[in-house]
Amino acid sequence: MLAASFVVPGPSGVAVRTRLKQLTPADEKVLALVGAHLGALASRDLKVRCAEGLGHSAETWAARKRGLTPVSSSRWAGSITKATHDQWALARRGQLAHIQSLETGIRTIGHRLSLPIGAKGSKHAPGGYRSKREWHAKTRRLHVLEDRLERERADREAGTVHVVRGGKRLARTRHQLSDAQLTEAKWREWWEASRWFLQADGESGKRYGNETLRISPDGEVSIKLPAPLVGLANAPHGRYFLACRVAFPHRGQEWADRVAANRGVAYRIHLDVARGRWYVTASWQIPVSRTIPVTAALAHGVIGVDMNADHLAAWRLDAHGNPTGNPHRFFYNLTGMAQHRDAQVRHALTRLLHWAKTCGVKAIAVENLDFGAEKTREKHGHRKRFRQLISGIPTGKLRARLTSMADQTGITIIAVDPAYTSKWGAQHWQKPLTHENRKTTRHDAAAVAIGRRAQGHPIRRRTTPPRAHQSDVHGHRTVQADRRAPGREEPRPLLPGPRTRSVPPDRGANAGNQNAQHRSGRSAENESWQQDSLPLSL
Numbered sequence: 001m002l003a004a005s006f007v008v009p010g011p012s013g014v015a016v017r018t019r020l021k022q023l024t025p026a027d028e029k030v031l032a033l034v035g036a037h038l039g040a041l042a043s044r045d046l047k048v049r050c051a052e053g054l055g056h057s058a059e060t061w062a063a064r065k066r067g068l069t070p071v072s073s074s075r076w077a078g079s080i081t082k083a084t085h086d087q088w089a090l091a092r093r094g095q096l097a098h099i100q101s102l103e104t105g106i107r108t109i110g111h112r113l114s115l116p117i118g119a120k121g122s123k124h125a126p127g128g129y130r131s132k133r134e135w136h137a138k139t140r141r142l143h144v145l146e147d148r149l150e151r152e153r154a155d156r157e158a159g160t161v162h163v164v165r166g167g168k169r170l171a172r173t174r175h176q177l178s179d180a181q182l183t184e185a186k187w188r189e190w191w192e193a194s195r196w197f198l199q200a201d202g203e204s205g206k207r208y209g210n211e212t213l214r215i216s217p218d219g220e221v222s223i224k225l226p227a228p229l230v231g232l233a234n235a236p237h238g239r240y241f242l243a244c245r246v247a248f249p250h251r252g253q254e255w256a257d258r259v260a261a262n263r264g265v266a267y268r269i270h271l272d273v274a275r276g277r278w279y280v281t282a283s284w285q286i287p288v289s290r291t292i293p294v295t296a297a298l299a300h301g302v303i304g305v306d307m308n309a310d311h312l313a314a315w316r317l318d319a320h321g322n323p324t325g326n327p328h329r330f331f332y333n334l335t336g337m338a339q340h341r342d343a344q345v346r347h348a349l350t351r352l353l354h355w356a357k358t359c360g361v362k363a364i365a366v367e368n369l370d371f372g373a374e375k376t377r378e379k380h381g382h383r384k385r386f387r388q389l390i391s392g393i394p395t396g397k398l399r400a401r402l403t404s405m406a407d408q409t410g411i412t413i414i415a416v417d418p419a420y421t422s423k424w425g426a427q428h429w430q431k432p433l434t435h436e437n438r439k440t441t442r443h444d445a446a447a448v449a450i451g452r453r454a455q456g457h458p459i460r461r462r463t464t465p466p467r468a469h470q471s472d473v474h475g476h477r478t479v480q481a482d483r484r485a486p487g488r489e490e491p492r493p494l495l496p497g498p499r500t501r502s503v504p505p506d507r508g509a510n511a512g513n514q515n516a517q518h519r520s521g522r523s524a525e526n527e528s529w530q531q532d533s534l535p536l537s538l
Helices: 023-056 058-071 075-115 132-160 168-175 184-194 228-231 252-260 337-360 384-394 395-406 421-430 441-457 505-510
Strands: 013-019 213-215 220-224 239-244 266-272 277-283 302-307 311-317 323-329 363-368 412-418
Touching: 023 058, 023 239, 023 266, 023 277, 058 075, 058 228, 075 132, 168 184, 213 266, 213 337, 213 363, 213 395, 213 421, 252 277, 302 337, 302 441, 311 337, 323 337, 323 441, 337 395, 363 395, 363 441, 395 412, 412 441, 421 441
Parallel strands: 302 363, 363 412
Antiparallel strands: 013 277, 213 220, 220 239, 266 277, 302 311, 311 323
16 A cells, blocks of 8 residues: 655754854864863763663753853753753664664564575565575574664663764774874864864844854854853953854845844854864754645646665656656765765755756655665675665655755655655656657656656556557558658659559559649649530430
């Protein structure tokens, strides 16, 4: 049973980033000191929160905040405790996802071990293992996964989570500096910067929407210094003003209007160690845009988009489900650092939205993909390249980015059931849409299938009518010459006998002389005409 298509709700928040340019050495020193001091407090608070486990309550939260206030400020303490709570909750959700992954792997291995060696799988279940050696290795792995699952379940019942401030990957890199091409000093710089804390939540009704990290409408940045660092202030009330001015290129007017109205805006300052640059990120909540009915969004057609590991395949469909024009492909390269991958995704989506606006289409259909259970090594086993291919498709990031970017353009995103779109698209649309000037790929055909499913049309093309109902019961009366055949525009050669059923036998000799026949526009029509006398026998 296919799931119904639905309109994806718009984003509930906005985040924009800009660079802190022309900082003085004193400014960078103050930012580093404040970040290191508050980062140490955040690490201490996270340790306390993890020790509390499931015994956390509003009273313990308030006690932690009261303990942090004397060494920072009441607002810095509130930001630290809230960030700690969010990080613990994220680790808790990740723990549940890991448990579900282990359970899926154990069920898959148990099923494959129960089958004979070499048994073939079905459409929805894998088969047995290929050899006795692999069967024995998977038996040992089953015990390893069961032990891991037992430990994770025990931790979850006790409320224990494992969190690394700064990231577990960066922590492990410390033991592989040569492979990462890093020195110990460089790694230490990365590690310390990733553990700094320089973020503050917004407060509506306060001046410029934030009392801790404040940015005025003209771009002036000021920081409320923690209590131990008040001596570094260069303004009254323990504040430090940076020498630079900032401006947000993206959504700058929206941010300025919000700040001028004293509405809450959250800020985060961080250091990009690789580039040696400081950045500030502003974020705020927005009301979720009201979704429109699917029929209204599809009034001007739809663009079906098939997500792949290296490109987006898109095809425009009219209101009746017919593909129009040529397919479009928007490529991206998801290698390198996270910033590069994110930029590649945004660039591809920007080109897609620009094309949609040019076409006048108000809806884009995408698949409601979730590869959480499909990319496990236990299900696909030795198909390593296939698992890498599935893992490389940025389904969640692409849809979240597309929904956020399309919200400002008035384009609606429709999510459809992904079942059999690639298979049925290739079966019913790839060959009919391919000709000598256009090679339709399997992904292009899948885009057509996705768009038709969003419109409520079946993916199968219209069934060919029976042969008796085709032209003149059994096809055309004459065989037309190919357009590349020489002499196709010349008179037909003289052939004995009738050429068609409408020509009498005695007129076959005039088949090549068109002027000898009484046809519209021919010279025979302009000749004088005289009726013969009637025969006397009548």
